[in-house]
Structures are given as C-alpha cells and as structure tokens.
Amino acid sequence: MRPHVPVLLATLLVAHQSVAAESFDLQALITAARQEAPITIYAPSGKIVDTAAAFSQKYGVKAEGVKINGAAQLEKMTREFRAGNVRGDVVLTGDPTAALAQMMPLGMVENWTPPDLLGQIPATNRDPLVVYGDPVVWSYNNETYAKCPVDNIWALTDAKWQRKITLQDPLTKASYLDWFNQIEHHYDEQMATAYQAYYGKPFDRAQGSATEAWVKAFAKNGPLPTDSDGSASEAVGAPGQKEPFMGLISTAKYRDVAKGKLRMAICGSMQPFVGLSTPAFGLISAKTKSPNSARLLIHYLMTEEGIANQTIDGKVSGNSTIPPHAKEASGVHAVWGQVLQYQSTSAPQDFDARQRWSDIWRLNFTR
Template identity: 50%
Template sequence: MKRNISKSRAYLLCATALLAALAGQARAEEPFDLNGLIEAARKEKPITVYDSTGKIVDMAKNFAAKYGLTAEGSKVKATAQLEMIIREARANNVQGDVSIISDAPAAMAQLIPQGFAESWLPPDLAENIPAEYQDPLTVVTSANVWAYNTELFDKCPVSNIWELTEPKWKGKVAMQDPLGKPSYVDWFNQMAKHGDDKVAAAYKEHFGKDLQTEEASATAAWVKALAANAPLLTDADAAAADAVGAPGQSEPFMGLMASAKFRDNAEKGMKLGLCKDLKPWLGWLYPGVGLITKGTDSPNAARLFIHYVMTAEGIAPQTEDGKMSTNKEVGLPADEPSGIGSALDQVMPYQMSTSLDDWDARETWQDFWRVNYQK
C-alpha cells in the first residue's frame, strides 16, 4: 500500500513539474506587451540616462513627452560612466538608470559580468537587430573618420594611411590622444586582429614592396610610424576638428574625429571633408552599448527607454550626427552632413566578439604608443 502511495506521489510530482514547465514555456512565448510596459513605467520613479553625447538631453526630453514620464539625460564620458555606475552600485545608491556607454570592452569585462548592469533586448524589435548586436544590446555604432579641409583641397589629399607616416605630414595629423581615449587603442587592437592583412596590403600598394618589420603586426608597425611622426594630440574631437576644418588656413592638417563633428560645417562654417576611398579604411566604427543598471527603482521605465532609442523616432537626434542605429529598419537622414552613409563599406566595423581582447590589450597598446610618440 505504501509503495502505491509513493508511486502516486511520484506521478503527481512529475505531473506538477511538467505543468509548471509548460506554463513557464507558455509565459515565455507570450507576445511582448508594449502598452503594458508603458503603464508599468508610469508607476515608477523618474529615470536618469547617461550617454557621452549631449544629444541624450533632447532624447530624454522627447521620451518623457511621448510617454508622460519624467526622464533626464546626462552627458557623461564613457570612462566617467564606468566609474559612476560601479560606485553607485557599491553604495546602493543608484542614480543612473540607463547607460549608453561607448566603451564596449569595459561593459563586457566589468559592468555585465560583475553584476553592475545588464542588457535587455526589446523582443518585438529583435528580428531587426543583427545577432552580433543583441547580447549585449548595441544601440548605435558611431564612426571615427579621417577628414581634410575642403577649402584647401578638391578631394582628400591622402589616399593611403601609410602616407600619414611620411615627412610631409609630420606634425600635421590631429587626433585625440590614445592615452586618454580608450577607443583609439581598441581600434589598434581591432585592426591587428581583424584587418592586419589589409594594413600590410596598403603598405605594399603605397611603397611598392612588402612590409618588413620587427613588430608583432603590420598594424603595430603603422601605429609606431604614426606616433613617431609627431601627430597633434588633443583631448577632444572638437580640437581636432578645429585644426583640420577651420576656414582661412594655409597649413593643411589631416585629422581623425567623430562623424558628428561634420555638423560644424553648417553651424560654425567649418570646411570638413570626408576622406573617401582612403586605403584600407576611411575610419572605424565603435559601439554604444545600452545597459540597465542593477538596482534601479524603475526597471520598466528603463526598459521602455531602451525600446524607445531602438526606434527611428528615439534615436533621431543621434542619426542626424551620422550615428547608426543597429535596427536595420532605421537609416540615416538624407542630409546627414558627413556623408558617411554612402561610404559604410569603406569603414572598419567593430567586432564585439573580441571586445574582451581589446580590454586585455589596452595597457600594452598604450605603452607602445607612449614609447614611440614623438612631439
């Protein structure tokens, strides 16, 4: 008799477990309820969103107006975002609810695995977002591009990045200091890992012979030669843009800057031109990763903001600056000032798959730059 009761209990437990599993599966397959998310968000506290662009202020205001919520956008550099998110979490005093951080390696190495922040993919938009941008969610990719002065030249005066290592351009290349801008040394590492053959091919195309170097890669040889050619180092893209694009110049500069600086052509009378057809690339892309901080009092409002910025309406203030949504249904405006949209095949993409390698290699590349840089 006891054995029969035990069997009955076993069957009952198995049936209960099966029903629970099926119920869980059913819940998981329920369609995404945007209206439900909106209603839940309206019951929560105001949110603060960090981003490294000032456009986040308008984005937060637009979001708040659209959904009847309160939200504040705060321009915070990526390095400061990293410190603030970690400090706030450890103090159990979360101030920033959402972060769009342009330091993907830091997000992958510190924020996500250590539980300071998490990624959330809007289910109803997932099919429009390429797999490589889903986990963690990359909101935008931004281009850093080579630029020249259109008042001095009819077209880009340089056709190959190796030209920038020659005496003609000594002291005439303006760019942010890689020691203060982690995305620059990440770029070096991405080139070495994913495009070193193209850097070597560009050398052969320019000099007519194969590259012979004692360095670990063709990329390292180029970085060393560029550093030794005394580039003008700045602490912001604005200074590099001024050096290159200010009107009335007689001494031309080449420069590396965010495509967003091309808006200064209309706003400040700058003369910035995109170096199309530069070999092997006219620039590179870097990602803006969208994260929700752990411990936020407003998880639904944070998710709703992430959903919003993945739409054309939400990201519009940034697409105007040439920043590209990872949502394939969202394009750049026809009048975007840099013209990057028609030259994306000439831009080196960022490979999230090796972002942790970028993180591990940062100090090595910074030391390499420091040793070889000549003023």
C-alpha cells in the same frame, strides 16, 4: 582587477535574451512603467537631456538624461552598484570595452533587446544591444584640396605629413587604444595589404604585426594630439588655410560644416579603411527599481524618433531599418562599408592591452 572570466562574459551576454515578439505587449510595458519611480540615463552626449525629455513627454514616464563620459560612467556605476544606491538606471556606454570587460562580468548591468524589434536589429547588434555606432573618419580640408590628398594610411607616416595629422590624444581617449588592438586582432591583414600597395613590397612579418608597425611610425611622425574632436576639427577644417591638417574626426563635428564654419570632407578613398565605428551599448542597471521604465526607454532609443538627435550627427542606429538622418552633414553612410566595425569578441583582450598600446604610443611619440 578585471576578472578573467570569458565563460561568464559569454553567459551574461545571452542570459537576458528577450521573450518572443508575439508575447511582447508594448502597451502593457508603458502601463507598468507609469507606475514606477523616475529613471535616469547616463550617456556620453549632452543630447541625452533632450532625448529623455522627449521620452517623458511621449510616454508620461519621467526620465532624466545626464551627460557622463566613458571613464566616469564606469566609476559612477560601480560605486552605485556596490552601495546598492542606483541612480543611473540606463547607460549608453561611452566605453564599450569596459562595459564588456567589467560591467557585464560583474553583473552590474543587464542586456535587453526589444522583442518586437528583433527583425529590425541584426543579430550582431543584439547582445549586447547596440543603440548606435559612433564613427570617426579620416577627414581633409576640401577648401584647400579638390580631393583627399591621401589614399593610404601608410602615407601618414611619411615626412610630408610630419606634424600635419591630428586626432584626439590616444592617451586620454581609451577607444583609440582599443582600436589599435582591434585592428591588430581583426584587420591586420588589411593593414599589411595596404602596406604592400603603398610601398610595392610585402610587409616584413619579422617586425610583428603591421598594425603595431604603423602605430609606431605614425606616432614618430608627430601627429597633433588634441583634448577633443572639436579642436582636431578646427585644425583640419578652419577656412583660409594653405597647408591644413588632416585628421581622424567624429562625424558629429560635421555639424559645423553644415553651418559654414568649417570646410571638411571624408577621405572616401582611404585604404584600408576610412574610419572606425565604436558602439554605444544600451544597458540596464541590474539593481534598477524601475525595470519597465528602463526597458521602455531602451525601446524608444531603438526607434527613428528616439535616436534622431544622434543620427543627425552621423551616428548609425543599431536598428538597420532606420535611415540616415536627412540633415546629417558628413555623408558617412555613403562609405559605411569602408568603416571598420568594433568586434565585441575581443573586448577582454582589448581592455587588457590598453597599457601595452599606451606604452607603444608614449615611447614612439615625437613632438
């Protein structure tokens, strides 16, 4: 069971603050790292394999990248920590809520922010360290439609869009359950404002939150749940469709737009938001035997070179000075101000609310 220790969580978030930039010596860190055992980094993207190889070549510090998704990350790192047999020295979180609600309070992982990059990393991205934001965006088929056919998410609850919206199944993608709670806690007024804009009348607060009302209505409208963003993007962007789906799609799938395989664009006019950005925290195992190598890898990930194969997929670096990748295909940076940002402060509540949102979705979902 997750310990209900918000004070402990807050303490852990600040316990590993970096030393001042003027006392940090990158070359000394590199030298120390070269004396340590090889390290392994767990990440939800298979691209981590190439990142680790490039890091090893650059610094002469052996690192291996292993693709492991969020739920498996938590299970694996928990077992390793309890056994005192750490294999994953660094983790790029696939489940940030679980990291904040379980890994950090239990002392399994530690935060470290590169001191020499503090001026480039906004305060909100430092504890825990956000390596990148991973956006999903409302998308439409721009071969069929000259512009996005929807400009308000309440329209997605109308009969016109019944069984014509797709997204990865919230019952198997915990981040969507977290986002339902995030929106209710932090952005519910925007949901109520969008309701009034669409229906021409105020949202009736007697129903509860506007977010819960939307989730229920959306589920009842029979969206197509998929097992991956790839399947959802095919439903939206496959060419030659007369009535294509709309969907909530990872910007990474816009790679196939660049290759000419799909026809998609972001619904930039969607109210109250065009997408959601879930952070990948870069955390170090508290029991790693190679702490300098782990810190050097974290430092590398916070540079343009180290994060390039993620930013090409539309992920946004936690280092604010790193520009959009020249070959990024979705154009998400143009609408970044309309993408909701994950708020770490409610992570324990988000984690505890997963069952509630799962039940709401399951009870209202109509095939």
